[in-house]
Amino acid sequence: MPLAPSIVERIARARGDLRMGVPVVLTGPGGAALVVAVEALDAARLADLRLLGTPELAITLRRAETLKARAYDGDLARLEVPETAGIDWLRALANPVDDLRVPMKGPFQSLRGGAADLHRAAIALAKSAHLLPAALLVPVADGPTLAAAHALTLLALSEVAPELLRGSPLHPVVSARVPMVASEAGRVHVFRPEDGGAEHYAIEIGRPDRGAPVLARLHSACFTGDVLGSLKCDCGPQLRAALAQMGAEGAGVLLYLNQEGRGIGLANKMRAYALQDQGFDTVEANHRLGFEDDERDFRIGAGLLKQMGFSAVRLMTNNPNKLRMMAANGVTVAERVPLHVGQTEQNAAYLATKAAKSGHLA
Numbered sequence: 001m002p003l004a005p006s007i008v009e010r011i012a013r014a015r016g017d018l019r020m021g022v023p024v025v026l027t028g029p030g031g032a033a034l035v036v037a038v039e040a041l042d043a044a045r046l047a048d049l050r051l052l053g054t055p056e057l058a059i060t061l062r063r064a065e066t067l068k069a070r071a072y073d074g075d076l077a078r079l080e081v082p083e084t085a086g087i088d089w090l091r092a093l094a095n096p097v098d099d100l101r102v103p104m105k106g107p108f109q110s111l112r113g114g115a116a117d118l119h120r121a122a123i124a125l126a127k128s129a130h131l132l133p134a135a136l137l138v139p140v141a142d143g144p145t146l147a148a149a150h151a152l153t154l155l156a157l158s159e160v161a162p163e164l165l166r167g168s169p170l171h172p173v174v175s176a177r178v179p180m181v182a183s184e185a186g187r188v189h190v191f192r193p194e195d196g197g198a199e200h201y202a203i204e205i206g207r208p209d210r211g212a213p214v215l216a217r218l219h220s221a222c223f224t225g226d227v228l229g230s231l232k233c234d235c236g237p238q239l240r241a242a243l244a245q246m247g248a249e250g251a252g253v254l255l256y257l258n259q260e261g262r263g264i265g266l267a268n269k270m271r272a273y274a275l276q277d278q279g280f281d282t283v284e285a286n287h288r289l290g291f292e293d294d295e296r297d298f299r300i301g302a303g304l305l306k307q308m309g310f311s312a313v314r315l316m317t318n319n320p321n322k323l324r325m326m327a328a329n330g331v332t333v334a335e336r337v338p339l340h341v342g343q344t345e346q347n348a349a350y351l352a353t354k355a356a357k358s359g360h361l362a
């Protein structure tokens with residue numbers, strides 16, 4: 001059937017479904033399940049799902065640790081959903097915003113034994129849709145028939161799991177001249193992934209020599225810092241300082257990667273900020289939400305540089321992970337160029353946490 005959507009296209013559709021609260025059907029060797037993202041679920045749909053089976057809640061190990069729920073599946077926990085539990089119970093488990101105000105919600109019954117692969121894929125899908133990493137699964141007997149009957153997106157685990165790990169190829173869409181304060185010889189290139197995800201941009205300053213290490217910066221989107229001039233981080237000043245140095249040298253490339261909030265999306269970053277106002281640091285806030293410290297795919301930057309003809313960089317960064325990932329993905333780091341700008345009273349603790357917990361270099 002040449003018109004039938006491919007697995008990549010169905011995953012893109014599933015992301016949209018999950019964001020809208022529409023169930024998707026996941027099938028695996030051990031059975032099938034209806035999957036919804038807790039964040040987008042409402043009471044009516046929860047009631048409908050209960051008619052089809054017994055729901056289970058999948059949360060990450062990080063979230064389970066905060067909730068003091070046992071996790072028997074390594075990186076995640078499967079929790080029983082009591083019959084009396086309503087939508088507010090589910091939301092409170094998924095979203096830590098009220099953890100301090102309404103502390104103990106347990107004890108929780110964690111499921112043990114049996115496969116957790118569908119749950120793992122459900123959490124990965126929720127993350128890739130930039131939703132809270134908590135999913136409700138309702139095991140069902142015949143996934144494909146149910147999906148066909150209700151026009152739901154059907155995904156086979158054997159196809160989804162490798163696809164979510166693979167990383168999507170990026171294709172150049174357009175490039176045009178953009179004179180900037182930092183340099184009049186600026187050019188913006190737009191790259192679009194095959195998987196329907198966010199586009200990324202390359203800002204090329206001058207005409208950098210492809211045969212020599214290029215002055216380069218991998219900048220992750222920070223709406224609050226880059227656009228609003230937030231004092232909570234150093235992103236805006238880093239962005240402008242990097243462009244300014246490239247302008248002064250007459251050549252460079254800045255990749256503007258749309259990986260807002262270290263890859264968790266702006267809504268989740270703002271949830272993290274709300275937790276930071278409750279006293280948690282940037283790493284703890286991510287963990288309480290159920291995320292790892294850094295959910296970015298660092299392969300993207302190296303891939304784009306290679307695609308643009310660069311094989312060696314003078315990388316403007318303080319982040320040792322970026323250095324490692326460049327080397328691991330075939331781009332030589334000829335030099336690290338430290339980038340310390342924009343320190344404020346409000347971001348001192350944030351920068352200290354990055355140095356202490358994420359190994360950021362002086």
Ligand SMILES: Nc1nc2c(ncn2[C@@H]2O[C@H](COP(=O)(O)OP(=O)(O)OP(=O)(O)O)[C@@H](O)[C@H]2O)c(=O)[nH]1
Pocket residue numbers: 218219220221222223233235238259260261262263264269272273282286316317318319322354360
């Ligand atoms: N989750 C989360 N993301 C944040 C927070 N503060 C800033 N960010 C995001 O962190 C990312 C910062 O990215 P980068 O500028 O590449 O910074 P870095 O990884 O520290 O590395 P270098 O600046 O290169 O040293 C951006 O995506 C911001 O949106 C926070 O408190 N929580």
Ligand SMILES: [Zn+2]
Pocket residue numbers: 222224225226233234235236
């Ligand atoms: Zn920032």
